[in-house]
Amino acid sequence: MNGTTEAALTVERVSHSYGQRKALDEVSFSVAPGSFTVLLGLNGAGKSTLFSLVTRLFAARKGRIAIFGHDVAREPGEALRRLGVVFQARTLDLDLSVMQNLAYHAALHGIGPTEAARRGLVALERVAMADRARDKARALSGGQMRRVEIARALLHGPRLMLLDEPTVGLDIKARADIIGHVRSLVRNENLGVLWTTHLIDEVGDADDVVVLHQGKVLAAGPAAAVIANAGARNIGDAFTRLTGARAEATA
Amino acid sequence: MTEIGIKSEPAAGFTLRQYLVCLYGVVWREALRFVHQRERFVSALVRPLVWLFIFAAGFRQVLGISIIPPYDTYVLYEVYITPGLMAMIQLFNGMQSSLSMVYDREMGNMRTMLVSPLPRWFVLTSKLAAGAAVSVLQVYAYLAIAWFWEIEPPTPLGYLTVLPALILVGLMLGALGMLLSSLIRQLENFAGVMNFVIFPMFFASSALYPLWRVQESSPLLYWVCQANPFTHAVELIRFSFYEKFDPLAFGVVFGCAVVFLGGAIVAYDPARGMLVRKGQ
Numbered sequence: 001m002n003g004t005t006e007a008a009l010t011v012e013r014v015s016h017s018y019g020q021r022k023a024l025d026e027v028s029f030s031v032a033p034g035s036f037t038v039l040l041g042l043n044g045a046g047k048s049t050l051f052s053l054v055t056r057l058f059a060a061r062k063g064r065i066a067i068f069g070h071d072v073a074r075e076p077g078e079a080l081r082r083l084g085v086v087f088q089a090r091t092l093d094l095d096l097s098v099m100q101n102l103a104y105h106a107a108l109h110g111i112g113p114t115e116a117a118r119r120g121l122v123a124l125e126r127v128a129m130a131d132r133a134r135d136k137a138r139a140l141s142g143g144q145m146r147r148v149e150i151a152r153a154l155l156h157g158p159r160l161m162l163l164d165e166p167t168v169g170l171d172i173k174a175r176a177d178i179i180g181h182v183r184s185l186v187r188n189e190n191l192g193v194l195w196t197t198h199l200i201d202e203v204g205d206a207d208d209v210v211v212l213h214q215g216k217v218l219a220a221g222p223a224a225a226v227i228a229n230a231g232a233r234n235i236g237d238a239f240t241r242l243t244g245a246r247a248e249a250t251a
Numbered sequence: 252m253t254e255i256g257i258k259s260e261p262a263a264g265f266t267l268r269q270y271l272v273c274l275y276g277v278v279w280r281e282a283l284r285f286v287h288q289r290e291r292f293v294s295a296l297v298r299p300l301v302w303l304f305i306f307a308a309g310f311r312q313v314l315g316i317s318i319i320p321p322y323d324t325y326v327l328y329e330v331y332i333t334p335g336l337m338a339m340i341q342l343f344n345g346m347q348s349s350l351s352m353v354y355d356r357e358m359g360n361m362r363t364m365l366v367s368p369l370p371r372w373f374v375l376t377s378k379l380a381a382g383a384a385v386s387v388l389q390v391y392a393y394l395a396i397a398w399f400w401e402i403e404p405p406t407p408l409g410y411l412t413v414l415p416a417l418i419l420v421g422l423m424l425g426a427l428g429m430l431l432s433s434l435i436r437q438l439e440n441f442a443g444v445m446n447f448v449i450f451p452m453f454f455a456s457s458a459l460y461p462l463w464r465v466q467e468s469s470p471l472l473y474w475v476c477q478a479n480p481f482t483h484a485v486e487l488i489r490f491s492f493y494e495k496f497d498p499l500a501f502g503v504v505f506g507c508a509v510v511f512l513g514g515a516i517v518a519y520d521p522a523r524g525m526l527v528r529k530g531q
Binding site: 056077078079089093096103107110111 | 264269270273277280283366
């Protein structure tokens with residue numbers, strides 16, 4: 001997707017299987033710095049497996065994954081410190097305050113309490129949550145928790161961010177809010193973003209798109225190119241033509 | 252966002268300070284969780300006290316304890332079972348903290364931890380140290396209450412000499428729990444592990460009765476008790492509480508701690524571990 005600069009994320013011919021069941025089959029694509037890349041696929045397409053492999057929950061059986069050139073298997077420390085992650089499941093500790101959650105995450109990255117507090121406030125301000133720093137995570141709404149999770153993922157200054165179906169379970173306003181925040185990060189901070197979703201209407205005209213279906217990449221590239229190559233009118237139509245399945249859109 | 256340093260290229264590798272910050276952060280979170288979960292603290296304290304005040308009171312007339320090391324004189328049954336109850340607190344804590352790992356993993360907290368760029372063995376060991384620290388605090392809280400009933404070491408120094416033993420036992424039982432947590436997929440299965448791990452370990456040990464008594468009734472059970480690492484955990488605590496050192500108990504507990512932790516690190520290893528097979 002980019003010829004001149006180093007890719008934020010490179011996935012090269014990655015295959016993975018659970019026993020006999022093949023979850024990913026020769027998957028290749030890349031995410032450029034400063035790009036918003038949507039990994040589009042239905043449930044069961046292999047998105048979660050790919051996500052687990054990039055975050056090194058477990059290692060790929062075949063292929064290579066690199067973050068800014070650092071191989072996840074061979075240099076996990078260098079790769080993971082450049083990566084921010086927002087998991088699909090809520091991962092805040094509900095009994096702790098927002099700031100305590102951030103401080104814990106910072107510690108896991110070797111950032112001390114004083115520096116964590118400073119970075120935490122800056123990050124919370126970016127997602128308009130600074131006034132809730134002392135509140136218990138339990139007291140937040142779903143959308144607010146997501147925003148805190150995004151702030152947390154940015155705390156150690158990653159240059160690539162992964163978000164796994166981050167808008168699941170949120171109302172329309174909160175969804176728009178989260179997407180807006182992340183897009184502004186891409187625009188203003190040159191952050192590379194991989195956003196996995198099964199919701200077609202989260203794809204923007206200027207985004208890069210990777211269509212994953214039954215463990216295979218069916219198309220990858222700028223949204224306009226994917227639509228044109230599929231001979232479709234829009235991305236939803238392109239997805240249907242490529243996969244033979246109807247994509248989901250929310251009201 | 253430049254203030255956070257988003258565009259700066261991090262230096263390669265990690266400093267000793269960063270390792271310490273991580274360890275401190277994990278222990279601090281465990282302590283905070285412990286403080287917030289008051290019922291967990293209370294139940295951790297009530298359980299051994301029930302054994303001490305009800306079970307021991309009922310059994311003191313039934314079981315005669317002869318003079319066996321480290322004791323120089325006849326001791327009350329309450330005094331005899333106190334090291335066993337201290338180890339029981341740590342056994343429950345080790346299993347509970349691994350229960351929290353299974354729960355965490357399902358809730359995603361564990362994933363947050365495993366995505367840390369610091370080496371995974373270090374993150375897991377930090378988690379283990381945090382659990383052990385909490386279990387040591389629980390034991391001292393129990394000892395503080397037991398003191399009012401004159402259950403105490405021969406000299407106050409015993410409170411200090413037992414500390415290294417408590418730390419080692421806490422690490423060993425925590426490591427066992429961690430190893431089990433990597434093998435358990437679902438929360439429901441954990442109840443079974445409690446029944447199949449905690450109760451057999453506790454009852455087939457020297458926690459409640461000296462092993463010579465077990466040997467009289469069943470030589471086979473005696474050997475099972477001898478092979479049980481929990482027996483050695485109890486004896487290590489018993490001897491250190493009396494300012495004495497039991498080399499065999501130390502060797503077994505230390506060896507088991509290393510083996511269990513090694514197993515847990517392999518089980519959580521991305522390439523070789525259980526997670527890759529289970530596809531979590």
